[in-house]
Amino acid sequence: MLKLKVKKKVRSAKDKRLALRDRLWPEVEDAQLWLRKERVGFTTIPRTMNLIGRVMDQLGGKGFPLFNTYLALWCRVYDEGIVEIRSDRELAFESGFGGPRGEITWRARMRLLKEIGFIDVRAGLASEMQYVLIYNPILVIVDLYEKDNLKEDMAFSALLARLSEVGANDLDYVDEDPSEDDDEL
Numbered sequence: 001m002l003k004l005k006v007k008k009k010v011r012s013a014k015d016k017r018l019a020l021r022d023r024l025w026p027e028v029e030d031a032q033l034w035l036r037k038e039r040v041g042f043t044t045i046p047r048t049m050n051l052i053g054r055v056m057d058q059l060g061g062k063g064f065p066l067f068n069t070y071l072a073l074w075c076r077v078y079d080e081g082i083v084e085i086r087s088d089r090e091l092a093f094e095s096g097f098g099g100p101r102g103e104i105t106w107r108a109r110m111r112l113l114k115e116i117g118f119i120d121v122r123a124g125l126a127s128e129m130q131y132v133l134i135y136n137p138i139l140v141i142v143d144l145y146e147k148d149n150l151k152e153d154m155a156f157s158a159l160l161a162r163l164s165e166v167g168a169n170d171l172d173y174v175d176e177d178p179s180e181d182d183d184e185l
Helices: 013-024 049-060 065-073 088-094 101-114 137-147 155-164 178-184
Strands: 082-084 117-123 129-135
Touching: 049 101, 049 137, 049 155, 065 088, 065 117, 065 129, 088 101, 101 117, 137 155, 155 178
Parallel strands: none
Antiparallel strands: 082 129, 117 129
16 A cells, blocks of 8 residues: 655745735735835834833833833834934934923933933933933843842733743843853954
8 A cells, every 4th residue: 555645835934924814804915014024114123022111111110101212212223222312302202202391301211211221321412312322121121120139020020921932032141151252262
């Protein structure tokens, strides 16, 4: 008796999602969607950004949410991790602060982001905060929670779980001894 081998077509996760989308929304064309590889004006964000924002707002304290200010910066950053701010008023508005006190409120949030350790700033001719360096928010959060022994926090636990779920490797480098890399030089 002959046994026939049937080759199964292996479908990628992308193919599966496209097939599902086509079944659920057959009337929608690609031109109606914001497809990252076909459009410009995108930035990369961590899949955990919503949880990072929740933790940031908690760290800012009651009445001092930080995430909108941070997100406005993130939407302007490139791969080098630096943002050049040419207009404080523009960033204040993008962060959700308008009116006569908008820039003052925005600067206060920026100072708090710096104080907590999410960013660093340098002055330029246009502003006292013209240049902004954005640190890896996951590393900042983990450091803060370990230092202050806040590991029982639900938002922090949710962030750690989601990091694991998406396969993020940000924490893989935290436990390594930097002196081990010196041998390779």
